[in-house]
Amino acid sequence: MAENIIKDKSRDFAIRIIRLYKYLCEEKKEYVLSKQLLRSGTSIGANVSEALCGISKKDFLAKMYIAYKEAAESMYWLDLLVATEYITEKEYNSINGDCEELKKLLSSITKTTQDALNS
Numbered sequence: 098m099a100e101n102i103i104k105d106k107s108r109d110f111a112i113r114i115i116r117l118y119k120y121l122c123e124e125k126k127e128y129v130l131s132k133q134l135l136r137s138g139t140s141i142g143a144n145v146s147e148a149l150c151g152i153s154k155k156d157f158l159a160k161m162y163i164a165y166k167e168a169a170e171s172m173y174w175l176d177l178l179v180a181t182e183y184i185t186e187k188e189y190n191s192i193n194g195d196c197e198e199l200k201k202l203l204s205s206i207t208k209t210t211q212d213a214l215n216s
Contacts, residue, residue, distance in 0.1 A: 103202050104149065107142035107164065110195050114138030114171070117184070117192065127183050134174035140167040141199060158210045165203040171196050 114135060121131035141164045148160030172193060179189035 101149070103145055103199075103206060104142070106195075106199055106202065107145045110199055111139040111142045113192055113195065117188075121178075121183060125183050127178075130174055130177055130181075130183065134171060134178070137167045137170040137174060138196075140164070141171065141203075154210060154214055158207060158214065161203055161207050161210065165200060165207055168196055168200040168203060172200070 118131045118135040121127045144160045144164035144167060148157045148164065151157035151160060175184075175189060175193050175196065178184045179186060184192075
C-alpha cells in the first residue's frame with residue numbers, strides 16, 4: 098500500500114487528540130473545550146479520508162479545504178486550553194506543532210489542487 102503522508106499524519110494527530118481528550122476528562126475534569134477539540138481534531142483525518150475517495154478534483158478540494166478549516170479550529174481550542182492552564186506550555190507546543198504541520202500540508206495540497214483546476 099502506498100504511503101500517504103497527509104492521511105498518516107492526520108490519523109496520528111487524531112490519536113493524539115483522543116488521548117488528550119481522555120486525559121482532560123479523567124485528570125482535569127474538563128469536558129466542554131476538550132469535546133470541541135475532539136470533534137475538530139478527529140475531523141481532519143475523516144475529511145482527508147473522504148477527499149481521497151472523492152469523485153472529482155472539486156470534491157477532493159472541498160474535503161481537503163474542510164480538513165484545513167478543522168485544523169485551524171483545533172488550533173483555536175488548543176490555544177484556549179493552554180490559556181486556561183488545562184494543558185502546559187510544553188504540551189501545547191508539542192501538539193500545536195503537529196497541528197501547524199498538518200495545516201501547512203493541507204494548505205499546500207489545496208493550493209496545488211486549486212492551481213491545477215484553474216489551468
